[in-house]
Amino acid sequence: MASTSQQTATAGTDQSGEVEQFDAIIIGAGVTGLYSLYRLRELGLSVKSFDDGSGIGGTWFWNRYPGCRFDSESYSYGYSFSEELLQEWDWKEHYSAQPDTERYLNYVADKFDLRKHIRLNSRVVSAVFDENESLWQVEMEDGHRARGQFLITSIGILSASYIPDFEGIHSFKGPWTHPGKWPKEGMDLAGKRVGVIGTGATGVQLITEIAKEVGHLTVFQRTANFCAPLRNGPIDDETQKKIKASYPEIFKKCAETNGSFMHQFDTRSAMAVSPEERLEQYERLWLEGGFAKWLSNFYDVMVPGEANEDYAEFFRNKIRERVNDPVIAEMLVPKDHMFGSKRLPCESGYYEVYNQDNVSLIDVRKAPIERITPKGVKTTDAEYELDVIIYATGYDAVTGSLNKIDIHGIGDEILKEKFAGGPRTYMGVQSAGFPNLFTINAASVGNFVRAAEPLVDWVSEAICYVRDNNFKRISPTPEAEDTWTKHVSEAGANILRSQADSWFVGANIPGKARVLLTAPDTAPQMRAKRDAVAANGYEGFILE
Ligand code: NAP
Numbered sequence: 104m105a106s107t108s109q110q111t112a113t114a115g116t117d118q119s120g121e122v123e124q125f126d127a128i129i130i131g132a133g134v135t136g137l138y139s140l141y142r143l144r145e146l147g148l149s150v151k152s153f154d155d156g157s158g159i160g161g162t163w164f165w166n167r168y169p170g171c172r173f174d175s176e177s178y179s180y181g182y183s184f185s186e187e188l189l190q191e192w193d194w195k196e197h198y199s200a201q202p203d204t205e206r207y208l209n210y211v212a213d214k215f216d217l218r219k220h221i222r223l224n225s226r227v228v229s230a231v232f233d234e235n236e237s238l239w240q241v242e243m244e245d246g247h248r249a250r251g252q253f254l255i256t257s258i259g260i261l262s263a264s265y266i267p268d269f270e271g272i273h274s275f276k277g278p279w280t281h282p283g284k285w286p287k288e289g290m291d292l293a294g295k296r297v298g299v300i301g302t303g304a305t306g307v308q309l310i311t312e313i314a315k316e317v318g319h320l321t322v323f324q325r326t327a328n329f330c331a332p333l334r335n336g337p338i339d340d341e342t343q344k345k346i347k348a349s350y351p352e353i354f355k356k357c358a359e360t361n362g363s364f365m366h367q368f369d370t371r372s373a374m375a376v377s378p379e380e381r382l383e384q385y386e387r388l389w390l391e392g393g394f395a396k397w398l399s400n401f402y403d404v405m406v407p408g409e410a411n412e413d414y415a416e417f418f419r420n421k422i423r424e425r426v427n428d429p430v431i432a433e434m435l436v437p438k439d440h441m442f443g444s445k446r447l448p449c450e451s452g453y454y455e456v457y458n459q460d461n462v463s464l465i466d467v468r469k470a471p472i473e474r475i476t477p478k479g480v481k482t483t484d485a486e487y488e489l490d491v492i493i494y495a496t497g498y499d500a501v502t503g504s505l506n507k508i509d510i511h512g513i514g515d516e517i518l519k520e521k522f523a524g525g526p527r528t529y530m531g532v533q534s535a536g537f538p539n540l541f542t543i544n545a546a547s548v549g550n551f552v553r554a555a556e557p558l559v560d561w562v563s564e565a566i567c568y569v570r571d572n573n574f575k576r577i578s579p580t581p582e583a584e585d586t587w588t589k590h591v592s593e594a595g596a597n598i599l600r601s602q603a604d605s606w607f608v609g610a611n612i613p614g615k616a617r618v619l620l621t622a623p624d625t626a627p628q629m630r631a632k633r634d635a636v637a638a639n640g641y642e643g644f645i646l647e
Contacts, residue, residue: 133161136257155226170312193306263503301495362549364594373401373410444603525618529579595619
């Protein structure tokens with residue numbers, strides 16, 4: 104990052120002592136919020152982050168459910184900005200578990216002395232742009248207020264948990280929770296009759312882990328997913344040394360791939376090679392870790408068509424091989440969406456769980472959940488008596504967390520209303536009429552930290568550009584926003600992840616507009632677009 108801010112940092116409370124003043128306010132102290140805080144502070148701005156958690160870590164603070172862990176290689180997920188940090192931190196496993204990742208983020212906060220710039224237990228309920236002063240004022244649930252020229256929402260794309268509005272939900276006599284709100288003190292599931300609703304990436308991790316200790320597990324599945332073996336394991340000393348010596352290559356590789364993962368597509372078509380060669384590649388990738396089987400494959404398995412279906416059938420057969428009861432196996436085999444059109448959950452023994460005597464699988468597509476009763480879950484077929492219910496029913500992605508904050512821009516325009524038909528932004532980072540508001544959460548998909556670091560760098564540079572040139576405001580032109588929104592809708596319509604009914608397009612939330620919620624572009628394309636905009640004096644933005 105080249106520029107530094109020439110203006111003097113301002114921080115503290117105003118004369119009335121009621122409203123804290125900063126140059127920049129960040130909402131969230133997760134992976135993006137922490138890095139935004141670090142970066143802006145390094146650039147000389149006074150900055151404060153507000154987070155509703157009682158600890159830092161965002162996603163990795165809240166998601167304490169058993170089995171929660173990375174699907175990206177740990178060493179590809181950590182921050183890259185500090186060589187010292189890279190060399191100091193030992194990832195324990197190839198795919199880090201939540202407690203270790205939470206420890207990592209706390210380690211980062213302490214190492215870079217970020218904690219004093221973070222106010223925890225602070226749920227921001229509103230953010231209002233003061234047009235006269237060109238400042239954002241945020242207010243917290245406890246009445247605390249703060250003002251700053253810039254407002255950055257680092258609130259995650261999957262942080263607004265969603266539980267369907269089942270009738271009778273509050274009548275249930277036992278404990279119930281969403282995995283994203285897993286109690287800090289844990290939940291006693293040993294020997295209990297536990298029901299899990301939902302079999303997405305969260306449900307799959309959770310089910311596999313708790314099946315080991317519960318008395319009886321009832322899984323309510325609406326859609327079977329393509330799930331792949333994670334192949335996790337501890338990192339031994341020798342591998343640790345190798346990893347630490349090869350960070351430049353790891354990050355270079357991530358920078359070159361579409362989703363910033365360590366896996367690069369094979370440029371060959373699956374259909375252009377012999378069936379034997381195709382199968383040999385499928386089997387080889389099957390034995391590799393994480394997303395290799397998804398993202399290192401023939402490029403056209405990720406394009407609707409023959410190759411995609413060929414690979415889907417390979418996956419289906421792998422599921423059939425692992426489940427003893429053929430009827431249950433068929434229930435677990437996905438047949439209603441294309442491979443890769445939903446996010447691939449990675450698992451460590453998920454399918455084998457259904458060979459256990461203490462696990463039942465209920466098809467709630469065939470017999471939907473009618474209501475929650477005091478005793479458990481009632482479908483159109485039967486009532487299932489339970490001691491605990493876990494709603495692994497997903498998230499109101501991207502816009503859900505923004506909508507929880509009452510954000511008012513110029514002319515009292517309300518962001519939630521503006522985004523009712525889907526996000527209207529320029530490159531996901533800003534929306535016209537909401538100057539100096541950077542919606543970082545609305546811009547990235549893929550290996551999260553790899554996508555977040557360059558994005559935060561870009562936003563920080565933009566903020567410095569505004570300050571160094573004595574502007575007060577930056578916001579996109581309505582034309583740039585229109586063009587971008589049209590691009591998302593048109594280019595997004597053709598890509599694989601728009602084809603299924605999932606959070607990628609808001610289809611998991613009843614009544615939510617169906618539109619791709621993130622950019623349709625690859626990570627390298629997005630970085631190039633943003634860089635070109637900055638190099639052209641923030642083309643498409645109004646600087647006032
Ligand atoms: P999800 O993928 O949206 O899955 C939600 C599940 O709940 C689906 O099986 C869904 O069924 C079911 N469901 C929703 N409403 C229902 C209803 N009314 N009746 C019955 N079933 C219902 O959510 P998620 O599993 O929390 O995962 C969300 C995202 O979080 C993932 O895609 C991934 O990006 C991220 N994640 C990452 C990791 C990781 O990095 N390791 C781990 C967990 C999650 P339908 O499919 O039929 O809608």
